[in-house]
Amino acid sequence: MNGVEDSTRYCFIAEWFDPQAALVRQYQLFFYPRDCSIEIFDLKTRRSFLKKTKYETIKGSEYFVGNVINVYSRQMTLKEYGDEFTRKALGTSQETTFAIIKPDAIRFKGDILQAIYRDGFKVTQIQMCHLTKEQASAFYAEHNGKPFFNDLVSFMTSGCCIALELMRPNAVMRWRDLLGPTNTAQAQATAPNSIRARFGTDQTRNACHGSDSQESAQRELEFFFPKDARKKGPGNTARLSGDTTLAIVKPQAVKDDQLGDIVKDIDSAGLQITAIKSFNLEKSDAEEFLEVYKGVVSEYGDMVVEMSSGTCVAIEVEAPQGDPAKFRAFVGPADPEIAKHLRPQTLRAKYGKSKVQNAVHCTDLVDDAPLEVEYFFRILSQ
Structure with a gap:
């Protein structure tokens, strides 16, 4: 989308599942690449849902049919091109x-x-x-x-x-x-x-x-990867046993193309990966998963926003000597700046940007490891 004219506007038909009403709502979403603004209209009511707003959180490269974008904590799926101009301009770009x-x-x-x-x-x-x-x-x-x-x-x-x-x-x-x-x-x-x-x-x-x-x-x-939720593809390989723990490659690290590097580092350390699966979390899912941090860390709200801001990848890892704490040490301190000084070879030291965008979530409490693995690989996978 480089070199676009000031007046360029791309149009998409987007869907969002409203958990309160248990309905899939359809929207017309406009993206203005000149200043990364978006504008959204409710197709059913034909009313403005979001006035034209600068929204730099979503990169221009993320606007393509089939992608899931996060707009103010709402997971919206871009279902189709909204007009012929957008189809011709972007239809062959990805x-x-x-x-x-x-x-x-x-x-x-x-x-x-x-x-x-x-x-x-x-x-x-x-x-x-x-x-x-x-x-x-x-x-x-x-x-x-x-x-x-x-x-x-x-x-x-x-x-x-x-x-x-x-x-x-x-x-x-x-x-x-x-x-x-x-x-x-x-x-x-x-x-x-x-x-x-x-x-x-x-x-x-x-x-x-x-x-x-x-x-x-x-x-x-x-x-x-069937699009129809009623159809089932091959199941995941999670053990869901007491000898594994959970790592989540967070959305920012996925967007920054760090998944391969992180998987390579886990493999190189001699750790066995027993399951991998990508997810797009709704805000409510992220809140439920991270609830243990609510009222404990000041970054809780930002952690929820980050975890629901795009695709994340959950990884079940065999805990070293059956001890999830050893994998937590491999991931490193929550703050990447501290990790760089104290544990420079840890994942967060190498790939983290901030305490919220610290590349990888890992189970903090030993007793929570089976629960976290089960949350992603059984509950959310259903």
Whole structure:
């Protein structure tokens, strides 16, 4: 959206679920890139919902169909373009595709996520899953009857995989270029810096999958991340046991493309990640989750705003020696400035900006670890 004229205005149709009325409300949302102003009208009442207001919290790059934006603690989903001008101007600027980190490359997930971000992609949805035979067979149904089908299904059900929705201009073709040739040996010979050349083994165990067209991408995304809440994709892999603890990569760190670095650091420390899933929290969810801090820390209100300001990624981690306090020490002090002085190698020291935007939430009280893991991976996941 660089170089736009002063009068440029983009229009979207947005939806917000009103928890008080238990209704999905529709709005017409205008975005003015010149000064990052927004204006919102209620489509049902045809009245102004929000007068034109400067709102720099949301970056221009976040205005695309399918994204969830936070407007004064309301999670609004941009459902479609509101006029032909916006469709023509922005319709091809961002594209989504589907990716899987396969079971053979799960140990390289941090490196692969880093490569994804460095190539200009955004990770808009992510989930670790363990496919059943029925799910793998359904996903690869187009290959049913081919000689390699049974081996493929057996391989894809042999361990955990990570499903991703990726976004950037020309995402489908760019992701396939980054992957390299299907056969790992060919990839190593012709595209040595590609993901399959670096992390693959053969034609089946080739690290990652990528959609071959926009139509395939939408179908595959719907399989793993169904838009209809009544449909269920593959479940998450959370243990929900007493030997794990919770980390949350906060929205600001996700927006700053730090997810891959944080996952890589957790892996490099020898800690086992047992579940990953992205969430967009409503303000009420963030308030409920952070209630233990209410009246205890002065930043509580700002913490709620930050946690509900965009996509966050919950990570279940096996607690070192079964002690969540050891993982808390790895994350570091709540204030990144203190962390930089006392524990410079901790996650908050490396990636935090402030006490509120400190990159990673972790369970503070040992007894709360099972409750926090359950809140995200069972309650919110329903």
